[in-house]
Amino acid sequence: MTSPKINETQQVSPKNTMFIIGMMQIGVGLLSFQRIAALNSAQDAWFPVLLTGASTLIIMGVIFRLLENEKPYGTQELFSMHKRFFGTIVGNALNVVAIAYQFMVGLVFLRAYIEIINVWIFPKLSPLAFSFIFSVIIWYLVMGGFRAITGIFYLSFIYILPLNLVDFYLIGDSHLSNLLPMLEHMPYDYLQSFFKMIPCYLGFETILFYYPFLKRPKEAKQWAMFGLTLTTSVYVTLCILGTVYFSHGELMTQVWPIISFWKSIHFPLFDRFEYLGMILWIWALIPSFALGTWVVSRGIREITGYIKQKYALIFVFLLNILFCTIIHNRLQINLILHYLSYVGFGFLYIYIPFLFFWQWILKKKRRRKHV
Amino acid sequence: MLWFKKEKEKEKINTDTRKTDHPKNVRHLLNQLKRNPDFVHYKHVGGSFSCWISFFSSLINDESIHRDVLPFLYSDKIRSLDDIRKNVPIEKMIRTSDLKEIQTKLMVGFILIQIRENSNNALLIPSVLREGRQIEKSEVETSIIGAKEAFVEAIDTNISLIRKRIPIPQFTVEELRVGKISNTRVCLTYIDGIANEENINTARQRIKDLEIDHLIDTSALSQLISDNARSPFPVFIDTERPDRTTAGLYEGKIAVLVDGSPNALIIPTTLVEFFNAFDDYFVVWHFATAYRLLRLFAVAFSVLSSATYVAVLSFHYQLVPTDLLGALITSRSVVPFSPMVEALILEIMIELLREAGARLPTKVGQTMGIVGGIVIGTASVQAGLTSNVLLILVAMSALAAFTTPNYKMGTTIRFLRFPFIVAANIWGLLGITVCFTFFVCHLLRLTSLGRPFIEPIYPLRLIDLKDSFIRFPYSHQTERPMFLRPGDPSRFDYKRSKKRAGIQQNDIDE
Amino acid sequence: MKRLISLISCILFLALSGCVQPSIIDDILMAEAEGLDYLGDNKVLGTITVPNYVTGGVSGSGGGGLPATAAMMSSASAITYDGKSLVEKLQVKGQKAIRVGKLRVMLLNKAYLQHGIRKLIEFRNQDPDVGRDLYLIMVDGSTKELLEGTYQTQIPISRYIYDLIFHNQEKNFPLSNMKIFMYKYYGAHMNAYMPIIKKQGKHIVLTGYALIENNRYAGTVMGDNANFIFKSLLETVNLGYYDYEYKPGQHFVLEDIQSTISYKVKNGNGAEPKITAQVKMSGNVRQGNPEIKTKNYYTKMKKKLQNHLENRMENMVAAFQKKGVDPIGLGDIARSYTRHFNDSSWEDHYPNAQFRAHVSIDINETGSSEMHDSSS
Structure with missing residues (x-):
């Protein structure tokens, strides 16, 4: 089946974990989260945003323990873990669910981006054409292996981060009093916002799949935590910026508040920054999509055991193009996003701790047998 | 060599048709060569010794043969081929009876001496005519400050140019032969101990494995051994400057020289190095940095404008x-x-101008530029x-593309525009x-x-x-480039260099 | 085989993606100003103007394309209904596609404001094409007449209006582009306002501000330096000036005024909330009666001016309270100062709120002549 050891030439340095996690979490969700976060907790939205960010750190800790504990038993990744925990049949069934989830995440990202382009720039851009060209490019990238994918994560990190800094342009138009009075809401409001923010932070769990590709994985932990902290700080600052820049009533009318941010920014040669911003945002999409398809195609190879990853990859892309064409309005996208957020929540906050617990039980059992 | 092997196998199968083409013995070979007017073949009859002498008059050094070889044959001391070997003051004479060797050596300017015309037993005296260009100023990679020497077509001269700059025994020159027919000399040079073993092995392997009939130039070699033959980007730098080559060698890179080509190939390289002019090392680092950034901006501008x-x-x-709308509309x-x-239309016009300028003689080319431009x-x-x-933009972007120090990369940059323009229109x-x-x-x-290109x-x-x-x-460049994985990564000790420069100071005026 | 696949994919790519609609810069008409006159009964007379670039001709161009002085459509109007985009309606009059991406000013007449602007604002907010530095302006009179009128200046009317407002808002008039309008329009406990312009002979003048309450016209801020008072209540002033008539016929001018304002609210949920505004001003005096340059007079005048400004500010807020409009956003300020702010009762308490302004003025210099006491 699969080679248990990954060749060192295909492994990447652990500091790349930071870029991967950072860019997985910054996606199309970032463009619209300000409204969603403020929906229930108005001027205090930054607090639940911060809370969700903090909770990802805890989950990340659990994931790392889970992976590190797996070391004596085989490949440290979710697919083989499932098989070891639950047997081949149940394990593979769970693997199918996992890759289906990853597939849907990538798909919805792509489709949501096309939707933004349709609304703001090219109303007539056909999803088929775009997803096709996009898939061809990502296919070319993924064929370069995990190293190339990591490279694109790193580069997009370099491109996207300054794009977020541009938003500080607007600090002159801010109304700081909008943040007052602080922490006025009920815990229930925060909880709702907390839950609504989870989909934005999703994506860091992919480390369950690429962990064996990291050199010196122990060092990766600190970089992963650093990446999570970085994205949390990006989300919190942008959330605060959104609160002080828009009045609450206006924020509620903005579907993509960040793009409205960009609308007010002028550069000497580019009068309207939002066009550049949105188009450069494709760089937030490329790496997550590439990693998503890589995970899915790898999963197909792991489950079947005989389909080569490169053939599985083509299949995944064809499926992507197909679904992108089928989904044709915002309602459907929102519906899928809605369900995905439930699945993501369940996966991270319930299933991962459960797996950790299960692993502990197995360990106990084994020890008892030995005794 | 491979060529001979294969041909021999063929010969076995089909001897009759091949008979005339491939000499089986010395007589046959000489008969074949006699057809050429510049082939000299005669019997020397001296007082005590007579022999057959044959050579290509176009390949041997006339002066040396009349001064150092022929006079000795009249000497009484000489009675056999071995005697010639002892008395003629020329090094590296070859005593052989190998037909293959006789043939190859004859073709590069050796003199063949036999006792009898048909005897395989022969002495080969080197008297190679080294005629070529003088070392001249570099034409392509010109520099204002710094060395002006450039490589020439003769590989030995080129090696001497490098060796002069690296006076240590660790500087190694490996000779390889490439091309089934041409059998071109290719030299792999590196500094042993600094260059990475793996890199040397890979380079050597790639050159050895080449399946090709003739090799003319380093540019051809660089395409042949590049990692991705389909890529529009050159992955190895070719330079005509010995100083640049030497600097590369000191970093731990490998330089490949090809006989007949006035260029050295520096391998491996990164993308960024293509945009670094060697002049950058001759000016203060502030300006060097500024110019490098300017060049990178020029590349982006040229591709995207x-x-x-x-x-x-x-x-x-x-x-x-x-405010710009009015002007544009x-x-x-x-x-x-x-x-x-x-x-x-404009881009193609500019390309036409450039191409015409490159093909025409220099003086006419200048006129072309003026006519075209204005x-x-x-x-x-x-x-x-x-x-x-648009005219301003295109002219500027053409100008920007020419700031790229490497000609090949410049070409790539200029041609990258076209897919971008088409994509922009879609x-x-x-x-x-x-x-x-x-x-x-x-x-x-x-x-x-095998090393990442955009490192x-x-x-x-x-x-x-x-x-x-x-x-x-310079004082901060304490280490050799990491991507080369050099055998000895450290160039010098930072602390010591600071101390020597006397930079450490306890307090003001102390 | 591989080549065939790539060839097919290339063709497919070109075929599939040919559908993006281009708007080549010289093949479109860019509407830069849009005017709406309400005619009653949900009918609207809309006018757009398009700057005519070609009329000027291209120096040194001899052939090809358009003749150098081609007359293009420069303005058009048509009757449509409220909340509908004008572009489709007017397209029949334009020889090229009309685009609104460069819209810079949007003019509405008083009747339109009285009719209500919700549909229009919703539409603008949804339209991604238009930038957020657009000016929404009320016209005193007919927008069609204003847009189609002739003026001393040759520059397109849209830029004339835009520059006029932009320049003045750097000085004495409160900022009021789309960004700020939307903030105030959608925000709770605050009301939006827009500048008023008027055609006066061969000029356009900026006269004051129209207040919007509950998406309808609710009075104006106008006259005798009122804009400066309004601006200093709303935001930081950087380059203001104030002409103060301290005695009938005797003036002095405070120039280059820097002014900041900070509010404090007490008892925000009570029946009579107390709002205090602290205004700090500094400026120069260069023009005015020579007598104010004497030392005694100078301090006296400063006091007088402070009291005068305080009175004007308090009067202005009182007028707002009377009308029930809140362009300053005092309600929002009260909300930010009050824990568990009672949103619903604020509307009742607002007219009873006590507003006090404290102005402190600092005069930096009085020009290049010495300040001396003439009496000594």
């Missing part, structure tokens, strides 16, 4: 500042074409073929980004001798960043 023009004017009119309003056609440019605007603004800025993404993916996957950007290596887009002062 006309494409951005097409995208913005075709799709994103909102992006144009209101007035200059565009008389042009009957779409922005893409307009841009293509007359055609102005006329095409007045005729309403293109707009003023999807505007989105198309440009998609096209850009594709090239970035391509560069990410590209390797140079130090990815994988990020801070040590190598010190001499890439920016150049740190």
